[in-house]
Amino acid sequence: MNYGSLNTLTLDGRIDLNRIGTGEIKLSTWKYYNNSDNVQITWGLDAYPRYGTKITSIQFNFYDLLKEGALTLTYTPAARSSYNGVFGLNIAYTKKVLEK
Secondary structure: OOOOOOHHHOOOOOOOHHHOEOOEEEEEEEEEEEOOOEEEEEEEEEEEOEOOOOOOOOOEEEEEHHHOOEEEEEEOOOOOOOOOEEEEEEEEOOHHHHHO
């Protein structure tokens, strides 16, 4: 039996205790792979909301560079209890998604 890492189940990231409560939020990871019927996105945030606040949602805005950068789709993934870390997302190219 072979053993090895399961890349889809790995978790990257760290928490900087000095930044907790500072309100600092920055994109730490961004990569995507475009298939013929979906796009796979890996994204990560270093998120340290101010005390008493939380991140309620995030959005991905997609632009068509062949149409002078026109906004073609805004996608809001399911809410999370924490946005600090690295996450995976798979958006299927369905008729509903493509019509937005």
